[in-house]
Each structure stands twice: as structure tokens, then as C-alpha cells.
Amino acid sequence: MCGIVGYAGENSAASVIIESLKKLEYRGYDSAGISILGSGIDTYKSVGKIVNLEATIPEGLSGNIGIGHTRWATHGRPSTINAHPHTSGNPCKISVVHNGIIENYMALKEQLTAEGYEFKSETDTEVIAHLLHKHIYGKPDGREAKCELLTGLREALKEIEGSYALAVLCADEQGKLVLARKDSPLVIGLGKGENFAASDVTAFLNYTRDVIFVNDFETAVLTPNSVEIFDREGKVREKKIEKIEWDFEAAEKAGYEHFMLKEIHEQVSAIHNTLAGKVSELEGTIDLKELNMADEEIRKLSRVQILACGTSWHAGLLGKYLFEQLAGIHCDIDICSEYRYRSPVISDGTLAIAITQSGETADTLAAVREIMSYNCPTLAITNVVGSTITREANSVLYTRAGPEIGVAATKTFSTQLTLLYLLAVKFALSRGKLSPDYVKGFITGLRKIPGQIQQILNQKEAVKECAENFAHSDNYFFLGRNLNYPIALEGALKLKEISYLHAEGFAAGELKHGPIALLEKGTPVVTIATKGQTYDKVLSNIKEVKARDATVIAVADNKDTEIGKYADVVLTIPPSSELLSPLLSVVVLQLLAYYTALARGCSIDKPRNLAKSVTVE
Ligand code: AGP
Numbered sequence: 123m124c125g126i127v128g129y130a131g132e133n134s135a136a137s138v139i140i141e142s143l144k145k146l147e148y149r150g151y152d153s154a155g156i157s158i159l160g161s162g163i164d165t166y167k168s169v170g171k172i173v174n175l176e177a178t179i180p181e182g183l184s185g186n187i188g189i190g191h192t193r194w195a196t197h198g199r200p201s202t203i204n205a206h207p208h209t210s211g212n213p214c215k216i217s218v219v220h221n222g223i224i225e226n227y228m229a230l231k232e233q234l235t236a237e238g239y240e241f242k243s244e245t246d247t248e249v250i251a252h253l254l255h256k257h258i259y260g261k262p263d264g265r266e267a268k269c270e271l272l273t274g275l276r277e278a279l280k281e282i283e284g285s286y287a288l289a290v291l292c293a294d295e296q297g298k299l300v301l302a303r304k305d306s307p308l309v310i311g312l313g314k315g316e317n318f319a320a321s322d323v324t325a326f327l328n329y330t331r332d333v334i335f336v337n338d339f340e341t342a343v344l345t346p347n348s349v350e351i352f353d354r355e356g357k358v359r360e361k362k363i364e365k366i367e368w369d370f371e372a373a374e375k376a377g378y379e380h381f382m383l384k385e386i387h388e389q390v391s392a393i394h395n396t397l398a399g400k401v402s403e404l405e406g407t408i409d410l411k412e413l414n415m416a417d418e419e420i421r422k423l424s425r426v427q428i429l430a431c432g433t434s435w436h437a438g439l440l441g442k443y444l445f446e447q448l449a450g451i452h453c454d455i456d457i458c459s460e461y462r463y464r465s466p467v468i469s470d471g472t473l474a475i476a477i478t479q480s481g482e483t484a485d486t487l488a489a490v491r492e493i494m495s496y497n498c499p500t501l502a503i504t505n506v507v508g509s510t511i512t513r514e515a516n517s518v519l520y521t522r523a524g525p526e527i528g529v530a531a532t533k534t535f536s537t538q539l540t541l542l543y544l545l546a547v548k549f550a551l552s553r554g555k556l557s558p559d560y561v562k563g564f565i566t567g568l569r570k571i572p573g574q575i576q577q578i579l580n581q582k583e584a585v586k587e588c589a590e591n592f593a594h595s596d597n598y599f600f601l602g603r604n605l606n607y608p609i610a611l612e613g614a615l616k617l618k619e620i621s622y623l624h625a626e627g628f629a630a631g632e633l634k635h636g637p638i639a640l641l642e643k644g645t646p647v648v649t650i651a652t653k654g655q656t657y658d659k660v661l662s663n664i665k666e667v668k669a670r671d672a673t674v675i676a677v678a679d680n681k682d683t684e685i686g687k688y689a690d691v692v693l694t695i696p697p698s699s700e701l702l703s704p705l706l707s708v709v710v711l712q713l714l715a716y717y718t719a720l721a722r723g724c725s726i727d728k729p730r731n732l733a734k735s736v737t738v739e
Pocket of ligand 1: 480481486
């Protein structure tokens with residue numbers, strides 16, 4: 123998500139940090155900032171490009187210890203105030219850059235505010251700066267350090283829930299910067315008379331290739347001539363020095379051949395971030411305060427109207443099934459380019475949900491404006507903080523997937539689905555359709571999904587082999603029933619977008635009403651055949667396909683001993699509930715599309731004729 127950098131050396135920290143931040147530009151960002159440790163701490167921030175930040179920094183700024191940040195907003199809109207570093211103390215005593223999400227920041231903010239700390243930004247990160255200040259200086263106007271920065275940091279981290287990679291400066295500790303990590307990447311670069319820190323190695327690859335990867339719960343102290351790493355208890359850790367062999371382009375993709383493959387892998391952490399702070403497994407509750415809807419209002423809803431395009435529309439279609447099956451709320455879904463011209467009837471008690479990863483899709487914005495002109499309350503689900511939709515909708519839920527660079531949506535799709543699951547279950551709870559005990563089980567299952575996605579990724583060679591075997595096909599079909607129907611549509615869209623193969627997704631039961639005429643000997647038919655209420659029907663569909671000599675590639679549970687009798691190829695997922703298995707099946711289909719495009723030599727991250735964000739009608 124955000125990019126962090128740190129420098130301790132003999133050169134101008136400002137120059138090195140600006141160069142390092144430029145190397146992180148490819149990740150996408152909306153603002154940037156630096157802090158330099160001199161006699162005090164000087165901080166400069168700006169929205170937009172790094173060149174804007176450069177323009178704010180006085181020429182010849184001295185100081186050779188510093189930290190920097192490129193922000194990709196998750197809490198609070200893009201603005202200079204929300205840009206990092208965040209500081210505490212007057213004059214500034216503490217400066218922090220952060221990548222990650224602090225889940226309990228609201229509670230900490232209330233507590234620190236009551237203790238006299240003044241918050242300037244809307245970010246979760248500012249609580250870290252004040253919390254650290256409190257542990258080191260005792261109170262907001264405390265001037266004398268009561269403990270060392272590292273000790274204060276360790277104490278503060280005990281109170282923080284969530285994910286973080288942190289780089290911290292303290293005005294009273296010259297010559298060093300301090301680091302900490304949990305669930306967000308952090309790497310240290312070792313130079314001669316200088317050391318570096320960053321959220322990814324691309325930041326300092328021009329300076330050194332010798333690195334140490336910081337692990338969860340480790341802290342580190344960097345000076346120009348030393349690097350010390352400590353475990354959770356404060357004991358020094360001996361760490362292996364590794365050599366980075368990647369060239370710059372490979373390093374941008376963290377060694378993956380394409381951004382799309384990197385982003386498919388990032389679904390593990392992206393879903394984790396989407397869920398952060400929203401579910402309580404212990405109590406069986408779902409907290410969506412951004413929705414701004416009391417239970418009473420949720421109970422009064424008579425209809426949900428989903429508006430979206432492309433992949434986001436597929437997420438919305440699954441949402442429709444969830445709202446109706448779980449919460450018993452009538453749900454319609456429209457393609458936005460159709461919605462605005464079809465004279466829709468909007469009844470009282472309707473909630474509109476607009477789904478758009480970019481928040482800038484022209485058709486989606488137009489449909490939202492149309493429905494809002496009827497005073498229909500509108501919730502946006504998007505990945506981009508500060509995008510147009512976030513300024514127009516009444517409320518916003520963020521997917522928090524981090525920047526998606528590949529044109530084909532992957533991690534934004536699965537995180538959209540994650541939010542739709544949470545919404546539908548929340549609505550069902552409020553309307554008395556599901557019990558807290560059921561919801562506890564649901565949350566347990568949902569929390570397992572990132573690990574199960576990792577298991578699928580560990581077996582990606584099987585999907586690759588399958589993709590290579592069918593990469594020469596002219597046509598590809600995707601079948602699914604019930605919750606897997608939207609996933610079949612998404613599998614077909616992914617394949618056609620990046621491999622330029624003709625691919626169609628169908629509701630499996632619809633096959634015999636026409637599409638079956640297209641089947642020929644050997645036509646690959648990907649069928650989602652995970653266990654559930656329609657499993658037997660799907661087996662019948664598979665037999666229909668086999669009877670036409672087409673080839674069946676089944677996506678099935680790895681415990682399924684029956685499916686192998688009917689399908690030609692079986693690609694497996696770990697067993698999950700019928701409800702949640704679409705979050706797993708889609709990963710197999712994303713990999714299938716990716717490896718097919720790879721085998722066909724296509725331009726995977728930038729497919730022909732497509733734009734990441736379609737801002738024209
Ligand atoms: C997905 O792979 C496509 N790039 C496309 O269908 C996309 O989902 C569609 O253009 C909608 O974009 P949005 O989510 O940014 O509104």
C-alpha cells in the first residue's frame with residue numbers, strides 16, 4: 123500500500139530519501155512527505171507527485187538521518203495534513219511513517235485526546251506518533267524523555283492492534299532511526315557508512331543489494347555504521363544478510379513476472395486488511411460503522427439496488443445472491459451503462475450500492491447520479507480513497523486492497539466480495555435472519571480464507587500445466603450454479619481480457635437452452651463443482667458436456683473423491699463452506715487466465731484496447 127523509506131548515513135538524507143521515494147512511485151500514491159533529523163525534526167509534505175514535495179524542501183537542507191513516505195490513502199482523504207510523516211510534540215519530538223492499518227486507532231485516539239493530545243489528521247497513523255510521545259515523554263507538553271525511543275516504541279506497540287511497518291525519528295536521539303514490523307513488509311539495506319530501510323527493496327537498489335528482511339514483531343535501530351535487530355523481548359537477533367539479484371523491473375514486481383501475478387498473491391494480505399477491525403469472532407458481530415446505518419434503518423430496508431460494471435458487476439451479482447439468501451432483502455443489480463437509460467423505478471426503502479474499484483468509472487458515476495437524484499441513499503464500495511465516487515456517495519466502504527496496477531482486476535474483486543459478504547451477514551444479523559452463533563462460524567470461516575488462498579497459490583503449478591495444455595483452444599466455456607455463477611462469469615472475463623481467447627460464462631443449468639450447440643470435441647469447459655446444494659446438478663451438467671466430447675476442467679474440493687470420475691482435469695481448492703468457496707474458486711480461475719495469457723505470449727498487465735479505469739461513457 124504505502125511506501126516507507128529510511129536513511130542513516132553520511133550523505134544528505136533529504137536527497138537520498140527523495141530518490142528512494144521516486145523509486146516507489148510505480149506503486150501508486152496520492153501524497154508524500156519526509157522528516158529530517160537535525161538539531162530538531164523538520165517535516166515537509168505535499169499532495170501529488172514527488173516533484174511537488176521536492177519543491178517544498180529548502181535547498182541544501184542538512185541532516186543525514188531521515189524518513190520518507192508515499193501515501194496511498196486508507197483512512198482519511200488524500201491531503202497534505204493526512205500525508206505522512208505524522209508527528210507529536212511542540213516542538214516536534216517524534217516523527218513516524220507507517221505502512222499498514224491500525225485496527226484499534228479510534229479507541230486509542232479517544233484515549234489520547236482525553237489525555238490532551240491534539241490530532242491534526244484523519245489518519246490511523248497519527249495515534250502511533252502520540253502514543254510513542256506519551257510513552258517517552260509522559261504527557262503532551264512533556265519535554266524530557268523518560269525512556270529511550272526503542273523502549274518507548276516497544277511499550278507503545280503492546281497497545282497497537284493491526285499491521286505496521288514503521289520508521290521513527292526522535293528529536294532527542296540523534297544519529298539513529300528506529301524500525302518495527304508486523305504484517306507489513308520491511309527490509310533493511312546495508313551500505314558502507316550508510317544504511318537504508320524501506321517497504322520494498324526497489325527504494326534503495328541503486329545504493330545496495332545486501333539486505334536483511336525484518337520479521338514480524340522485530341524492531342531495529344539503524345545508524346550510519348550499525349544495524350541492530352531485536353526480538354519481541356528486546357534480545358538482539360542475528361540475521362542473515364541476503365543478496366538481491368533482481369534487476370529494477372523485477373524488484374518492482376517483488377520478483378513476480380507480472381503485476382497481475384503479484385496482485386493475485388497479494389489477495390492473502392488484501393483480504394486480511396479488508397477484514398481488519400470489522401469482525402469479532404468472539405462475539406459474532408460485524409462492525410461497519412462507515413455504513414452510518416443503525417440496525418433500525420437496516421430493518422426498514424425493502425430493497426438493495428447494486429450498480430457496477432465489468433468485474434465489479436460480477437462481485438455485485440454475487441452480492442445479490444447473498445443479500446437475498448442470507449438477509450432476505452430483495453436485491454436488483456444493473457449494469458451502469460444500461461441503468462441510466464432504462465427509466466428505473468426506485469421505491470422507498472431502497473439502498474443503492476455502487477461497486478467500483480477505481481471510483482472513477484464514468485458509467486458508474488452517471489448511474490449513481492441518476493439514482494441519487496431520487497434521494498436514494500447510496501453506499502460506495504471502492505478501493506481508491508478520495509476518488510470521485512467517495513465524494514458523491516452518502517457513505518463509503520473501502521476494500522483496502524492496496525494499489526492495483528494490472529489492468530485485470532484480481533485483488534480488488536476478492537476484497538469487494540469480502541465486503542459484500544460482511545454487508546449481507548450484517549444485514550441478516552440486524553434483521554434477525556442469522557444468529558450470532560451462526561455468524562461466529564461464518565467469521566471463523568472467513569478468517570481462514572487468506573490461508574486457504576495461500577494453499578491454492580502453493581499449488582499453482584497444476585493450474586499452469588492445465589493452462590498450457592489448453593492455451594491453443596479457440597473457445598473456452600465457464601459454468602457455475604448459484605453462488606458460483608458470478609464466479610464463472612468472472613473466470614471467462616479474466617481469460618478474454620488478458621489472453622484474447624473467446625470465453626463465455628454461463629449458468630450451468632442454462633447450457634442446454636442454447637450454448638450447448640457451441641460445444642465441439644475438446645472444447646475446454648471449466649466447471650465450478652464445489653460441494654453444495656447444487657453439486658449433483660453440476661455433475662449432471664458435466665455429463666451433458668462429456669456426452670458432446672468436450673473436455674471438462676473441474677474446480678472442486680480437494681477432498682472430493684467422486685469428481686475425478688467425470689472430469690478430465692481437476693483443479694482443487696481446500697474444503698470450505700458452500701457460502702465462502704467462491705472466494706477460493708476465483709483464485710484458481712485468475713491463475714488459469716494468467717497462465718493461459720503467459721503461454722500465448724500476451725501483454726498481461728496492459729492488455730490491448732483496455733484501460734484500468736474507464737472514465738468515458
Ligand atoms: C476488470 O478486470 C476490468 N478491468 C473491468 O471490467 C473493470 O472491472 C470495469 O471497468 C469496472 O471498473 P471499476 O471497478 O473501476 O468501476
